[in-house]
Amino acid sequence: MCLAIPGKIVAFHERDGIRMGKIDYGGITRDACLEYMPDAVMGDYVMVHVGFAISKVDEQEAARTYKYLAELDQLAEIEMPEPNIGPKFDT
Amino acid sequence: MKYVDEYRDHAVAQKLIAEIKRAVTRPWVLMEVCGGQTHSIVKYGLDYLLPKEVELVHGPGCPVCVTPLEMIDRAHAIARKPDVIFCSFGDMLRVPGSNGDLFQVKAEGCDVRIVYSPLDCLRIATANPDKKVVFFAIGFETTAPANAMAVWQARAQNIRNFSVLVSHVMVPPSITGILQSPYNRVQGFLGPGHVCAIMGYREYEPIAARYKVPIVITGFEPLDLLEGTLMTVRQLEQGRAEVENQYARALTQDGNVEAQKMIARVFTIADRSWRGIGIIPKSGYKLSYEFRDYDAERIFEVANIQAKEPAICISGQVLKGLKKPLDCPAFGKECTPQTPLGATMVSAEGACAAYYNYGRHMLAVDALAGSLQAKA
Numbered sequence: 001m002c003l004a005i006p007g008k009i010v011a012f013h014e015r016d017g018i019r020m021g022k023i024d025y026g027g028i029t030r031d032a033c034l035e036y037m038p039d040a041v042m043g044d045y046v047m048v049h050v051g052f053a054i055s056k057v058d059e060q061e062a063a064r065t066y067k068y069l070a071e072l073d074q075l076a077e078i079e080m081p082e083p084n085i086g087p088k089f090d091t
Numbered sequence: 092m093k094y095v096d097e098y099r100d101h102a103v104a105q106k107l108i109a110e111i112k113r114a115v116t117r118p119w120v121l122m123e124v125c126g127g128q129t130h131s132i133v134k135y136g137l138d139y140l141l142p143k144e145v146e147l148v149h150g151p152g153c154p155v156c157v158t159p160l161e162m163i164d165r166a167h168a169i170a171r172k173p174d175v176i177f178c179s180f181g182d183m184l185r186v187p188g189s190n191g192d193l194f195q196v197k198a199e200g201c202d203v204r205i206v207y208s209p210l211d212c213l214r215i216a217t218a219n220p221d222k223k224v225v226f227f228a229i230g231f232e233t234t235a236p237a238n239a240m241a242v243w244q245a246r247a248q249n250i251r252n253f254s255v256l257v258s259h260v261m262v263p264p265s266i267t268g269i270l271q272s273p274y275n276r277v278q279g280f281l282g283p284g285h286v287c288a289i290m291g292y293r294e295y296e297p298i299a300a301r302y303k304v305p306i307v308i309t310g311f312e313p314l315d316l317l318e319g320t321l322m323t324v325r326q327l328e329q330g331r332a333e334v335e336n337q338y339a340r341a342l343t344q345d346g347n348v349e350a351q352k353m354i355a356r357v358f359t360i361a362d363r364s365w366r367g368i369g370i371i372p373k374s375g376y377k378l379s380y381e382f383r384d385y386d387a388e389r390i391f392e393v394a395n396i397q398a399k400e401p402a403i404c405i406s407g408q409v410l411k412g413l414k415k416p417l418d419c420p421a422f423g424k425e426c427t428p429q430t431p432l433g434a435t436m437v438s439a440e441g442a443c444a445a446y447y448n449y450g451r452h453m454l455a456v457d458a459l460a461g462s463l464q465a466k467a
Contacts, residue, residue: 001154001182001440002127002233002285003311004341006094016248018210018240026092033210036236036350045094047288047341050180050230051208052237054350055288055341057094062340066097069314072106 004049006057007032009042023048094340098312107317108140114324118144121323122269122412123281124262126153126440127311133445135313137320145324148276148412151265151368152283154230155182155438157410159364160398162258163188166227169256169391170196170203176219178212179227181205185428186437189398209241216245216253225387228255233285235259235376236350239357242378242385254387257377260363262286263294264374269411270302277412279323281316282308284338289354291346295334303332310338357382367400367407367434404433409442416446423452 007023012034014020021034023046030051034040037053045057123129129149132138138147151157167188170177177193184193184205197203202222206212209226216224228238238255245253262283269275282295287308299306305326309319319337326333336342354376363375378386388394403421408414416422416435426432428444435441439448446452 001180001229001438002125002152002231002283004233004285004288006092006341008093016213016244018244033208033237033240035240036347036353038349047285049233049285050237051210052240054233054236054285055343055347058340062094065318065337065340069103069107069318070100072103072110 002049004047004054006045007048009034009040009044009046009053012042021053023053095312098310098314100314104140104313104317107314107321111145111317111321111324112142114321114328115142115144116328118146119278119324119327120146120148120276120412121279121281121320122148122150122277123309123316124150124152124266125283125286125311126156126438127285128281128283128309128316129153129442130440130445131311131313131316133442133449133451136449137313137316141320145320147320148415149409149435149442150280150412151269151365151410152231152262152286153435153438153440154234154260155186156406156434156441157260157365157367158183158186158229158258159366160188160400161364161396162256164190164398165388165393165396166193166256167191167196168393168396169225169387170201171199172223172391174221174223176202176204176215176222176224177227178204178206178215178224180229182438182440183227183229187431209238210244212241212253213244213248213250216250217248220252222252223390224253225391226253226255228257228259230259231283231286232261232290232354233283233288235354235358236289236347239353242357242382243353245385246382254385254390255378256387257358258363259358259376260365261360261374261376263298264371265365265368267298268368268371268374270298270304272411272413274413275411277304279305279327280307281319281323282306282334284308284310284315284341287336287338287346288342289347289350291342291344292334292336293344299332299334305332305335307335307337308342310341365410367404367410369407401432406433406435406441406443409435416443417451417454419443423447427452
């Protein structure tokens with residue numbers, strides 16, 4: 001129910017006095033209310049929930065998180081604990 | 092799709108699981124708060140990929156599930172009135188009240204419509220001036236600003252034939268309730284990403300400090316959930332109890348201030364009844380006095396309708412993380428998504444429905460067959 005989908009703002013318009021935008025979800029476009037995103041600009045990615053943009057996707061944070069996740073292996077090599085000490089679990 | 096596909100990467104998921112295995116030294120019980128998170132976990136089988144020390148229990152964060160039975164009955168009573176167009180999110184139509192669901196009400200010839208956004212109802216109201224348009228305003232903090240905007244705009248546009256049946260709930264009182272229970276098993280939380288996109292996460296800091304539980308605000312994709320699990324396990328292993336933000340790409344500490352302002356304009360905090368759990372003080376929203384003319388409960392005089400849950404259902408314990416769907420004798424037998432007996436089976440995001448839809452009722456059958464064979 002709290003599902004929100006990331007999409008890109010490709011147009012702005014007004015409907016019944018409400019600030020709206022066209023949001024592109026990987027090829028499918030749909031209107032969303034942008035009243036809660038006063039600073040959003042064309043090309044921004046926003047999270048959309050029940051037809052309302054609720055937050056901006058931070059491109060740098062997204063890149064940072066993904067890079068961190070993808071590099072986990074190397075980090076793990078550095079942080080590897082000393083072997084065979086303490087209780088051991090079969091996993 | 093950008094910001095979705097990369098968070099479903101199988102190879103990265105394997106690395107995260109390996110990292111969780113490295114981090115864990117003893118058993119921990121974690122709860123994912125949100126129904127959307129439960130759905131992802133069961134869909135991708137993430138709980139089966141985790142080391143056996145890490146147990147995930149499923150939280151109360153499915154608003155469709157926790158909408159109380161009497162509220163469903165009130166919705167039906169309103170939808171059955173001849174001059175009403177009753178609008179709802181699609182998920183609510185299948186939820187049974189004491190006598191059938193909204194699909195049945197629609198089949199009787201009543202005008203029940205599914206809307207994508209609460210703003211759609213205003214257009215329906217404008218196009219049907221001789222009808223009364225009622226919207227079933229349910230949800231957590233994520234949905235509250237959208238529903239509040241519909242009411243705010245109805246007044247701004249002077250739309251008089253629109254009202255809302257409000258059943259809004261909030262996350263922090265529910266997790267506080269879980270932590271206060273003498274039976275509580277939960278030691279760390281994967282916090283609700285989209286709720287915090289609206290509200291921020293400052294209000295979780297006193298909870299983490301007071302109850303000494305890590306709360307990691309987490310997204311909904313498999314890699315989000317695995318990273319949230321890793322961050323929570325690391326805190327537990329290191330003896331920390333802090334609020335951390337795994338889902339930094341979609342939310343900030345302060346949340347969406349404009350949306351919070353609209354919630355505060357239209358709603359006030361109220362005691363709410365949760366299906367399967369009961370009344371939790373100050374756990375939801377009702378329309379503020381200023382907007383009483385948009386209150387469908389008041390307009391249609393349905394507030395006196397009460398209802399009782401079937402006794403066999405253990406959904407209250409499932410919602411509090413005390414039991415799992417497979418612990419219920421009715422699961423997958425009397426109780427299925429087609430014939431749900433209680434909260435956690437009524438919505439696709441409920442833990443019982445997720446287990447059923449992804450075939451886990453067959454595990455129960457297999458286990459039973461196994462134990463029967465062993466006895467024979």
